[in-house]
Amino acid sequence: MHLGWQAKQRPDAIAVIESGGRTVTYAELDARSRQLAAAIGLRPGDALAIRMPSGAAFLEVAWAAQRSGLLYTPVNTHLLPAEVEEMAQGKQLTAGPMDPAAECVQVAQGLAHYRFGPDAVYLSTAPFHHASPLVHCMSLLRLGATLVVMDRFDAAECLELIERHRVTHAQFVPTMFVRMLKLPAARRARDLSSLRVVLHGAAPCPVEVKRRMLDWFGPIIHEFYSGTEAYGFTVIGPQEWLAHPGSVDRAGDDVRIVDGVVHFGENTLGDIGHLDEDGYLYLTDRVAHTIVSGGVNIYPQEAEDVLVMHPGVADVAVIGVPDPERGERVLAVVQPAAADVTADELLAYCRERLAPYKCPRAVDFVLGLPRDPSGKLRKGLLRETYWRNHETRIV
Numbered sequence: 001m002h003l004g005w006q007a008k009q010r011p012d013a014i015a016v017i018e019s020g021g022r023t024v025t026y027a028e029l030d031a032r033s034r035q036l037a038a039a040i041g042l043r044p045g046d047a048l049a050i051r052m053p054s055g056a057a058f059l060e061v062a063w064a065a066q067r068s069g070l071l072y073t074p075v076n077t078h079l080l081p082a083e084v085e086e087m088a089q090g091k092q093l094t095a096g097p098m099d100p101a102a103e104c105v106q107v108a109q110g111l112a113h114y115r116f117g118p119d120a121v122y123l124s125t126a127p128f129h130h131a132s133p134l135v136h137c138m139s140l141l142r143l144g145a146t147l148v149v150m151d152r153f154d155a156a157e158c159l160e161l162i163e164r165h166r167v168t169h170a171q172f173v174p175t176m177f178v179r180m181l182k183l184p185a186a187r188r189a190r191d192l193s194s195l196r197v198v199l200h201g202a203a204p205c206p207v208e209v210k211r212r213m214l215d216w217f218g219p220i221i222h223e224f225y226s227g228t229e230a231y232g233f234t235v236i237g238p239q240e241w242l243a244h245p246g247s248v249d250r251a252g253d254d255v256r257i258v259d260g261v262v263h264f265g266e267n268t269l270g271d272i273g274h275l276d277e278d279g280y281l282y283l284t285d286r287v288a289h290t291i292v293s294g295g296v297n298i299y300p301q302e303a304e305d306v307l308v309m310h311p312g313v314a315d316v317a318v319i320g321v322p323d324p325e326r327g328e329r330v331l332a333v334v335q336p337a338a339a340d341v342t343a344d345e346l347l348a349y350c351r352e353r354l355a356p357y358k359c360p361r362a363v364d365f366v367l368g369l370p371r372d373p374s375g376k377l378r379k380g381l382l383r384e385t386y387w388r389n390h391e392t393r394i395v
Helices: 003-009 026-039 057-068 081-089 100-113 131-143 155-165 175-183 207-217 238-243 301-307 343-351 381-389
Strands: 014-018 023-025 047-048 073-074 122-125 146-149 169-172 195-201 221-224 234-235 247-250 257-259 261-264 269-273 280-288 290-295 294-296 312-321 327-336 360-367
Touching: 003 026, 003 131, 014 026, 014 057, 023 026, 023 175, 047 221, 057 131, 081 269, 100 131, 122 131, 122 155, 131 221, 146 155, 146 221, 155 175, 169 247, 175 207, 175 234, 207 221, 207 238, 207 301, 221 238, 221 247, 234 238, 238 247, 257 269, 280 301, 290 312, 301 312, 301 327, 312 381, 327 343
Parallel strands: 014 146, 047 073, 122 146, 122 169, 169 195, 195 221, 327 360
Antiparallel strands: 014 023, 221 234, 234 247, 247 280, 257 261, 261 269, 269 280, 290 294, 312 327
16 A cells, blocks of 8 residues: 555545644645655655654655655754754764655554554644654555644643544553543543544553543553564553553563563663563563662652552652762652642652652652653653752762
């Protein structure tokens, strides 16, 4: 399947609906990508960086690049031109699919398993400069689906788009689940009966969040675990997950746990995890996020998964901050959802559900946490604000 084939068979079918309401047919998308391919002026094998907002125009450029045999990399729109140029000179713009056409054939074949096809309406909730949203959208155009593309995620708008366009398939990250769950009941009251399949990945999902989403959306939520680096891939369906809550799938022969770190063959994505007695893989946290306090390893994801479900918490990150005695002290940085929530209340809430050593010692309240447009927490940036100008002394 190819965009050109879909345009020939179904020229008037809607290919893209932007969140503002603009629509683009398969014939229009095909024609514009052909025009761009003729005008690009690059040779097959050349590289192209795409720095554009998510939408039909981005997809036109990506298809033009595929038609021209170009390698292309999506670039975060928040980067300044000088930063993009610096990355290009340092040959850092190689994170995109090196053989995009082949990857989208492969992905399209996999998605067909989830009943994607010409009757599918797919809600894309994350920016195209992330690999998964772009590859999924490019692949689904090969299958003739209609894409509903959000330029930025808003929980209430997301539910409204599902109802308005009778969305059948959607993809989320756990932060988006939390934001939808925390909407007032009146704003959550949408007709979501058109949904057939919901995919989620990019970060581990708290067990309680996943349970509540399954109660709300029904047994249609499938979780995948992989990375932009293309090392390994697992997927677990709703019934299997309910039998093994928190797992990302039964581990294959290529999965090994070495010193607590998940390896796919000889490669690792930097995740800490473990296998249960049935061989199912569970993710604990990222290696880079581990807090070492008084010689004890603490995985902040556990406390984050607890605190994010408190009704007075809109968002939370748990990090290690400098401590002269213990090396690092566990701190919760919280964006409150209620003005009257207190640090003591949150600390007690956490200690009721986790061992005390896993819980924060203190809480900082902030107006917002640094997340990228896809919802991923920029924990390194947050941690830097607490460690800046700190000198580690070994006595």
